[in-house]
Amino acid sequence: MDEAHSSRYSIHPGSTKMYRDLREVYWWSSMKKGIAEFVPKCPNFQQVKVEHQRPSGLAQNIELLEWK
Template identity: 50%
Template sequence: MLKRYILSEAHSSTYSIRLGSMKMFNDLKKMYWWSGMKHEISEFVTKCLIKAEHQVLSRLLQPATIPKWKWE
């Protein structure tokens, strides 16, 4: 119960940017440790339905302009 609370706070906090399980593990191991911690964090992040909010939405690709001269 306490581990689940720690994981959800670390993952859903306003200071968190949801970079993935390794980032979350490296952040949490500074203050907490328990047996199987890395595996539990990996499972928790995998099951998360909320994806990174900082990602830019993809757009259609635009063709690059081809210069007429070598150094243009």
């Protein structure tokens, strides 16, 4: 799983993408569960999770025009 997740061609996919890619070539018992547990432990995945990113800024109101 480490090789499939860290390949320069896969660019650290999330668990769903990784599962879909691997199931075309491999299969094992509890595969989906194993991948779902493996991906969140990846250091790169942990760094780019939304929870660790700063908000982009305050939302700004957009004036809407009314069509007649």
